[in-house]
Amino acid sequence: MPHPGWSRFSFEGIGTHWEISTSSILALEVQRQLLGTVADYDHTYSRFRPDSLVSALQRGPGSISLPGHSVALRDLYEALYRITGGSMTPLIGNSLNRLGYDAGYTLVPSGAPEGAVKWEDVLEWSGTTVSGKVPLVLDVGAAGKGQLVDLLGEVLRSAGYLDFLVDGSGDMLHSGSLPVTVALEHPYNPKQAIGTVELDNSALCASASNRRAWGDGLHHVLDGITGQPIQTTVATWTMAASAMVADALATALFMVEPAALEVEFDFSWLRVFSNGTATFSAGFEGRLFT
Template identity: 70%
Template sequence: MPHPGWSTFRFEGIGTQWEISTPGTLVPAVRSELLETVAAYDKTWSRFRPDSLVSGLSRGPGRVTLPSHAVALQEVYSALYRLSEGAMTPLIGSSLERLGYDAAYTLRPYGPPLTPPHWEEVLDWAGTGMTAKEPLVLDIGAAGKGQLVDLLGDVLQGRGYNDFLVDGSGDMLHSGDHPVTVALEHPYNPRQAIGTVQLDNSALCASASNRRTWGDGLHHVLDGTTGKPVHTTVATWTMAASALVADGLATALFLIEPSRLEDEFEFSWLTVSSSGAAAFSTGFEGKLFT
């Protein structure tokens, strides 16, 4: 939670709630820049709006030029796609639509699970250039919200705000001399916590299969090699230097053993399995309730 006496700027963006807390009230120009950053990200990446930059690729082959932040996003996705052997992919959008998580939020499957195409066969994404060889439904939700958290942090620091907490519905970035204690939401009861962790100049991101559920066992965390929801893990938390990396790894932990991720990324983690068992890295310095 933010420190007592801090001001909090609350707003909605990319379909979720945001809170930005600072020692003093944000001036209107900074608030406007934050809102514009969120709007621009949504206009680039959203698969839920027909006028977004990437949604055009769902209607036919083509090429788009992305903003500069796409370079870092591509690097994270490329690494996780390779480490997961295709299980984590930005092409999972078609599989989500098949199961009912589509632009109209029908939440009704219109066919059996659909395996997305192989990235290397249909998509050329190099930095800010993206070329689709066939119609593709991109979904960068596994890491995108985390990157947007970082981009909002960049806005604040660029405007001279060095003490802040950016909270995008549980994906957080902290900066400054005043660490904050964060509750870890119980995967089966959002009004309870399973523990706490101290956030000190780093990012904390979470992923849980209970956050977006519908139908019989359907949720938003899919295995890209099958197009089916993952049921072995129910919740993950990760801490890293950036929210982009933490967010991507929080999803990856549903699909990849932590040891494989630790070979290439510096982060700490906590997972809760479908049996209720918790596992965590030695660097995850939190407190779990018994």
């Protein structure tokens, strides 16, 4: 939780609730910059908006030009696509649409689960240019909210705010001289916590199958190879230097063992399984309630 006496600025954006806590009151101009950053990100990447940049790829073969921060997003997705053998992919959007998690939020499957098309067959993403050989649904949701958390942190630092906590519905970035203690939400009961963690100039992100779930066994964390919702893992938490990396790794932990990710990424992690057991790295040791 933020420190007592800190100022809070709350708003809605990209379909979720945000709270920016700072040690001093945010200037109105900085508030406008934060809101503008969220609006720009939504207009760029939302697969639910017909006027977004990425929605142009759904209408047929062609290319779009993304902002400069898309380069880091592309590099991260490329690494995790490789490490997970294609299970984690930015082309999972059509599989989500098929199961009912679509622009109209129908939440009614239109067919059986179907895996995503292979990146190497249909998508060229070089720098800020993204080209599709066929109509594509580009979905960067597994890392996008984390990247937006980082971008809001950059806005605050550029404006001289060095003590802050950016909280995008549980995806957090902390900066400052005093750490904050954060509760880890119970995956089956949002009113309870399974433990706490101390956040000290780093990011904490979570992924849980209960956050966006509908129907019988349907939720938003899919295996890109099969298009099936993953059932063995129910919740993950990760801590890393950036929220973008933490956010992406929280999803990747549904698909591969932590050791496969630790070869290339420096992060701490916690996984909770459907049978009630949990595994965790040293960064979470001693933080869980018994």
